[in-house]
Amino acid sequence: MTLLILLACSPAPNATRADPIRLTLAGSSTVQPVAEIAGQAFEALHPGAHVDVQGGGSSVGISSARSGLADIGTVSRGLKPDEADLTATTIGLDGIALIVHAENPMTAISREQVVSIYTGAATSWSSFGGADHAITVVNKEAGRSTLELFEGFFGLKDKILPSAVVIGPNGQAITIVAGNPYAIAYVSIGSAAVAEEQGTPIHRLSLDGIAATVENVGNASYPLMRPLNLVTKGAPTGLAKAFVDFVRSPEGQAIVAKEDFVPVGSALAAR
Amino acid sequence: MTPAGRDRLAGVLLGVAPVAALMLVALVVVGVGLDGAPEVHAAFLTEAPTQAGRSGGIAPMLAATAWVLVIGIGTALPPGLAAAVYLAEFAQGGTRMVRVALDVLAALPSVVYGLFGMAFFCELLGFGWSVLAGGLTVAIMILPLFVRLCEAALVAVPADYRAAGAALGLPRWRLLGRVLLPAASPSIAAALVLASGRVLAESAVFLFTAGASTRTPHGLLEPGRVLAVHIYQLAVEVPGGGARAAATALVLLVGIVATTSGAALLPQLLLRRTAA
Amino acid sequence: MSAGPSAVELRAVSVRYGDHVAVDRADLVAPAGVITALVGPSGSGKSSLLFAVNRLHDLDRSVTVTGDLRLGALDLAKAPGDALRTRIGLVFQRPAPFPMSILENVTFALRAHGAPRSELPGRAEHALRRAALWDEVQDRLTRPAASLSGGQQQRLCLARALALEPEALLLDEPCSALDPRSTALIEDTLLGLRGSTTVLLVTHNLAQARRVASRCVCLWPAPGGGRVTDAGPIDRVFEAPATRELADYFRGATG
């Protein structure tokens, strides 16, 4: 508290140094890596600009964009009806893939099979040509945009079996599947692709015959995907607009692609 | 069973505890070291991270952690010790209610402190995401723990000293500096160690208050990503970040030994303990 | 600090721990500069009465003290607690030296009460000499007090109390844990205080009482709390005690 008093009487520190123009982003942890890398690239082009990327999840993205704590909120979903006061600019797309352990013989899954597993109708891998062993169903927690997209697409609203294991971040879901030959989960295609490249013992299942790859999301043949949005109060202006435009520019979209997300240009054109 | 026999048996059985603690540390160091050790080299400690932490170093994280540790302990220690002294030595009654309040508050999930810090320090007081907001929030979080342990330490000081002091017509506060605090200093040191350990171990609080930006904070109002948050981001959010998370954790382990050992010695140095 | 010794006078003093009455309306006079022994079997409330004099019971809220307590003209109930305790010293049954050096144990209270730094060594030496400890510690004053023997520690506590030059000195069975030599040294010190300090000595050691005290007050346990059953010149009290129980008690002890 003594420190607080000291601070109160000292002039605001950042007013004295050559004042960097500061741009603050906050929100979805999925978008955070892309935002950070894009931020560093943006700073190279705009000396004197400081891009700070905070985390905390989509709801922090929305609330801090509204309160002005952040100049740009990042969310890994479309805006909800009650968020009409904000403007969303899509910078990329992220597919959702079902993943199983590398040793799991299954390589493809149909929409009906997903429903039977996630409602608990089918409880053993034997009904899918695997060993007679209980399926460990991994679900996401309420509020996650991936869950809403997943439930919406497969018509599983309030129908997913209550005994499913619940884990939020993609990284952890992948770790659980990598450690459990009898588990099935759904995660972002990008994170699954990187994990497979690094030798993590998992593999993605094709959905209704369509391989869960970044390309198929790009050409809109893979149905299950969500937008990655930069959210601002009203249309983006000034430094925020410069950053949004940068991310949508070819150099920005290259960063999006490198993180195994789907660049905006191609999908929208094809849609 | 002779007394000496009982002692030998007790020595062996009880001995399992510290030995198990050492093995546990070995497990953690090996578990973290296997993936992390190859990544740690000089540049790792001096450069800033790139590619969302998958490459580059963790220098900004070291700075951010130092900031929040100094601010956190610095702002919690004085009022904490003062409160503990008041409760143990001067309070007339009603200390049980305060003690219960402190126990309850010490049990609050850190994510709740994080959200409170964001709403109170970042937004209301306008500090924004900053090491100051992080430090002050964690100070509030460790205050109950610190006060509770220091108070228990003072209460356990033998009453003979207080009676002897009173018999010499000395007011209680005269005994603090040279008699009561030195006698309680082992537990005060433990409280300081736990408080600083808690600051280093915390991720949820700082995610919402000090922020996650990967730039080195140069001022109180600048955001910074502490080591624990960096480990969380890499391990859980950033695809392919596992090895770098382990490397960061390895560096943090070294930092913990240094900080907590320093914290353990602080009371002795401050209180110039004369021979017990 | 003080002009000269003052008498300690208690009128109808009762000490209660919650609802348990330890001492019931006791009268006691410890004449100025005289050594008065307070004797009686354990449980008669001797220590409770002693601690009422220098208001040490203030430390424990569950204790209530009633009656009239005076040090000379000073009403002990109204005087500020700390101040009156500089004028009434107390030595406990169990030595309780501070966790400091031998010298600091004596000077700590002096310094805290405002004695100028320059006077401290002299006054400390004077107090240690009066407690017959100076010769044994003069060359290791900076050693920790805990390094002293039990008898030496008790004499250190005595020196610590005498350093404030109190008008009255209370002792709660000071020698019960000491060797004969230390006991003799403490008794010589007390005898040396006659004329300069009023001494009130609680003791089980009736022989010690005869040797040291010139007056004696007897407390006897009763259901309603310890009562004073006899008081007067020590020889008269020992030879012709007021009650038969006292006679048996004295004969048992000295018979």
Added chain:
Amino acid sequence: MRLRLGDAHVAWALRPFAWLAVVLPALIVVFIAAEAAPVLQLEGALAFLTDARWAPTSGVYGLGPMIAGTLLSGALALALAAPWAIAFGLHVNLFAPRWLAIGGRAAMRLLAGVPSVVFGLLALTRLVPLLVARHPPGLGVVVSAVTLAVMILPTAALAVDAAVAQVPREGPVAVRALGLGTWDGVRAVILPQAAANIRAGLLLALGRAAGETMAVLMVAGNTVQYPTGPFSSFRTLTGNIAVEMSYATGLHRSALFVSALFLLAMVLALAVFDGRRT
């Protein structure tokens, strides 16, 4: 003349800090209550106990399973950590050779600073796979209790260590003087005298267990159900907050704050009950 400062002045000067130590954290309880108010006004506190399931995005807020989960994991963690902590405190003070006393304390200090995400990850990647074969999904009560016990061990162990260190030596020495051993001294003198501090340390450790977020979140499985067996996946009140808070909005978010209120109430009951016994 030295300033005649009496205890009353010093007490007056220190009292605000005591209130600060309570009011500041209490501000947080106000914050929680404010955030929890919307859904409480709508649903009433009872719904949180009577609702069968937890589906916050569709207005169903059953906290029952999580309350059971918190109690079970806290109790199990303390049951594992308490004996370990007490044995540690006694051994490093009374029985251990010098190297083990120093090494043991350094180990505990190190463990006190390890972030819970590290413990969570180690458990998830090293411990869970071992259990998966026989007890799918490997996550659940046992793994969480073990991880939690390791998390709260330093708090308890260092507090017990300090409590034992502070017991004056005369007592145990007196017991040895009767020809008895160190262990007899422990039973007769040290444990009784150190009991208050040990209980304070264990209560803080239990509080830490209730408040632990990251580690339990990763290994509990987070299924909203009453834990039936040692390997059933379950969710604690704290896990509920940590796992959903980042993406919760509106009534769902305020329902998470209601879980925080329930957690507070549980710990309050524990602290009050424990308080009465001292």
